[in-house]
Amino acid sequence: MTAYILQRLIQSVLVLLAVSVVVFLAVYGIGDPIELLVPPQVSAAERTAMIRRLGLDLPIWQQYFGFLGNALKGDLGRSFVHGVPAVDLILARLPATFELVLLAMSLAAVVGIPLGLLAGLNPESRPSRAIMAGTILGFSLPSFWKGMMLILLFSVFLGWLPTAGRGETVSVLGLETSLLTLNGLKHLTLPALNLAIPNMALMIRLVAAGTTEAMTQDYVKYARAKGLRSKRIVGRHVLRNILIPVVTVAGMEFGSLVAFSTITETVFAWPGMGKLLIDSIYNLDRPVVVAYVMLATLLFVAVNFLVDILYAALDPRVKLTGEMA
Amino acid sequence: MNSLKAMPATVGADADTPLRRQVLRRIRSRPTTRGAMILLAILLLLALLAPFIAPQNPHDLGSLSVMDNRLEPGSQGMTGITYWLGTDAQGRDMLSAILYGLRTSLLVGLTSTVGALLIGVFAGLVAAQFGGAVDAAIMRVVDFMLGFPSILIALVLLASIGRGIDKVIVAIILVQWAQYARLMRAAALVERRKEYIEAAVNFGLPTRHIMLAHLLPNSIGSVLVVSTISIAGAITLEATLSFLGVGVPVTQPSLGLLIANGFEFLLSGEYWIAAFPGIALVLLIMSLNLVGERLRRSFNVRGP
Numbered sequence: 001m002t003a004y005i006l007q008r009l010i011q012s013v014l015v016l017l018a019v020s021v022v023v024f025l026a027v028y029g030i031g032d033p034i035e036l037l038v039p040p041q042v043s044a045a046e047r048t049a050m051i052r053r054l055g056l057d058l059p060i061w062q063q064y065f066g067f068l069g070n071a072l073k074g075d076l077g078r079s080f081v082h083g084v085p086a087v088d089l090i091l092a093r094l095p096a097t098f099e100l101v102l103l104a105m106s107l108a109a110v111v112g113i114p115l116g117l118l119a120g121l122n123p124e125s126r127p128s129r130a131i132m133a134g135t136i137l138g139f140s141l142p143s144f145w146k147g148m149m150l151i152l153l154f155s156v157f158l159g160w161l162p163t164a165g166r167g168e169t170v171s172v173l174g175l176e177t178s179l180l181t182l183n184g185l186k187h188l189t190l191p192a193l194n195l196a197i198p199n200m201a202l203m204i205r206l207v208a209a210g211t212t213e214a215m216t217q218d219y220v221k222y223a224r225a226k227g228l229r230s231k232r233i234v235g236r237h238v239l240r241n242i243l244i245p246v247v248t249v250a251g252m253e254f255g256s257l258v259a260f261s262t263i264t265e266t267v268f269a270w271p272g273m274g275k276l277l278i279d280s281i282y283n284l285d286r287p288v289v290v291a292y293v294m295l296a297t298l299l300f301v302a303v304n305f306l307v308d309i310l311y312a313a314l315d316p317r318v319k320l321t322g323e324m325a
Numbered sequence: 326m327n328s329l330k331a332m333p334a335t336v337g338a339d340a341d342t343p344l345r346r347q348v349l350r351r352i353r354s355r356p357t358t359r360g361a362m363i364l365l366a367i368l369l370l371l372a373l374l375a376p377f378i379a380p381q382n383p384h385d386l387g388s389l390s391v392m393d394n395r396l397e398p399g400s401q402g403m404t405g406i407t408y409w410l411g412t413d414a415q416g417r418d419m420l421s422a423i424l425y426g427l428r429t430s431l432l433v434g435l436t437s438t439v440g441a442l443l444i445g446v447f448a449g450l451v452a453a454q455f456g457g458a459v460d461a462a463i464m465r466v467v468d469f470m471l472g473f474p475s476i477l478i479a480l481v482l483l484a485s486i487g488r489g490i491d492k493v494i495v496a497i498i499l500v501q502w503a504q505y506a507r508l509m510r511a512a513a514l515v516e517r518r519k520e521y522i523e524a525a526v527n528f529g530l531p532t533r534h535i536m537l538a539h540l541l542p543n544s545i546g547s548v549l550v551v552s553t554i555s556i557a558g559a560i561t562l563e564a565t566l567s568f569l570g571v572g573v574p575v576t577q578p579s580l581g582l583l584i585a586n587g588f589e590f591l592l593s594g595e596y597w598i599a600a601f602p603g604i605a606l607v608l609l610i611m612s613l614n615l616v617g618e619r620l621r622r623s624f625n626v627r628g629p
Contacts, residue, residue, distance in 0.1 A: 015469060026485055133357070136618065140611040142561050144568045145584050145603040152596050163592060259474035263565060267588075278569060281484040293481055300473060 008308055012301045019297045023290055024064050076294055077287030086291035090273050095175045096166060097272030101257045103192040105250060108199035116207025123212050131204060138201030143260060147194040147267035154190060162187050164269035191268040195261055199253060206249055210242030251307040255300040361615035368609050372427040379421035380406060398597050411597035413586060419597060422583055423605050429579035433490060434560035437497035442552055445505025446545060453513035454536050467503040475500035476565060483571035493572050497559050505548055512544035547626040553617030557610045564606055580606040
């Protein structure tokens with residue numbers, strides 16, 4: 001186990017290094033770094049001073065090690081627009097995004113697992129077919145348009161829910177959250193639902209496929225032969241066995257939900273890190289974009305690492321030595 | 326419905342009928358899939374014929390009348406033209422804009438899929454054929470690419486190179502080739518163990534000939550099946566990027582950009598500017614997904 005963890009850890013660090021090289025080349029290599037990193041409104045003297053201070057007159061490999069050294073110290077540059085360190089800016093927006101993503105994941109699980117079981121137990125029945133057709137719709141609706149239509153229906157036509165922002169927040173252990181106020185929950189409902197729908201569809205498909213397969217396994221036949229009731233077979237044996245892949249996929253989806261929240265946050269003006277990324281792209285606030293990419297990479301790599309380790313620990317059939325296929 | 330149950334679960338199980346006939350029969354036998362195919366054909370036809378059937382040329386700003394801006398669906402314009410789906414902020418007929426937008430969306434979706442297929446299939450084939458360090462190097466890059474959500478890679482790339490149809494296509498190719506490479510490698514590895522390849526090797530046929538004349542045609546099937554669903558993915562990705570403002574240019578709006586243009590008028594209840602292009606987009610993506618899903622199941626191919 002230790003050897004496996006170590007091997008995965010080295011891989012993760014290599015991925016991070018690779019991304020840092022790509023990002024560095026993208027910012028410093030392809031474009032004109034002076035144009036990207038020095039705000040256009042400064043005077044010529046300030047400009048020269050900034051070029052010297054940022055080390056842009058040094059050879060490129062020296063610049064890369066400077067960039068890497070600063071990144072390791074948690075310094076990924078200052079935002080042009082806000083004038084504060086880019087990393088701080090993103091970390092301040094992190095709770096809003098995580099709140100949205102966690103609620104969306106819970107929604108997807110609460111709706112997806114029962115519907116998936118239902119569809120998987122009787123795959124040829126009419127309701128099951130309707131559920132499976134619904135999942136195709138869930139995958140097919142583009143996130144941004146679906147969000148707009150949710151606003152149109154629930155906010156413009158029905159007037160039930162607000163269209164934008166986070167609403168009232170309360171501070172819990174130093175973190176602002178909308179989960180604990182009625183107004184905040186109202187603001188959360190539509191964005192979380194919008195983010196959850198494709199994941200619900202994914203969850204339904206995974207659980208349905210797993211259930212259909214599990215029902216043909218020997219242990220189910222044995223449980224039947226023992227005279228166990230269907231409810232107990234499904235609840236105790238089938239569900240347990242299909243939850244391993246479901247948990248794994250849910251873990252891996254966490255990263256992609258953070259990425260997709262970029263779209264949802266833009267539609268619902270949700271003040272998370274995704275909205276910050278889009279705003280920074282519009283404002284040509286490159287340090288924030290670079291910092292977002294590096295932090296997002298760190299997040300994905302960390303999540304993948306944890307999921308792999310958990311998977312290896314949960315499922316005894318996963319080989320712990322050598323290459324993972 | 327009863328005839329369906331008598332049919333083999335996957336194609337290929339019934340040896341007497343040719344494979345293509347079996348697939349076509351299975352696709353036609355499902356009413357949903359048949360409907361999706363007809364819909365897809367209609368949408369393709371509409372996109373192809375847009376310049377001939379659209380009531381207006383939405384790119385020709387001279388023919389637009391700003392007086393007709395944001396009219397409700399079914400309104401009559403200054404020149405007597407009826408706007409069946411309403412008009413946008415520039416007084417552009419939404420129906421015409423959607424027909425032309427469909428063209429842009431399909432152009433980007435199809436071109437980028439073909440590009441990604443070419444690169445991915447080549448990379449997968451090379452990895453499977455040569456193995457060893459070449460394989461390891463290619464697959465590390467593939468794992469690396471697939472480790473990140475495609476929307477994020479494309480978004481950041483376009484943020485640094487700017488918007489444009491060609492640039493969007495490049496971005497989509499960059500994020501989609503890796504899945505084809507992985508599928509192609511897996512299929513080609515299975516195929517390489519078969520006897521006819523061994524025979525070809527023993528005959529002393531050149532490696533390039535074995536790869537292109539034997540390995541490629543026999544293992545590309547599953548990749549092509551998956552590519553149908555991937556076209557839908559490419560179209561969605563383009564629409565999303567255009568909505569976020571880093572996609573196609575405003576002079577050649579795709580369905581995604583049309584929806585984005587309608588966003589600001591949504592709250593005042595002028596729903597048609599955003600809603601109708603969205604419906605066209607969803608119909609296109611749904612029909613591609615339904616057909617692709619049925620193909621995938623019929624050939625028993627696992628998704629990417």
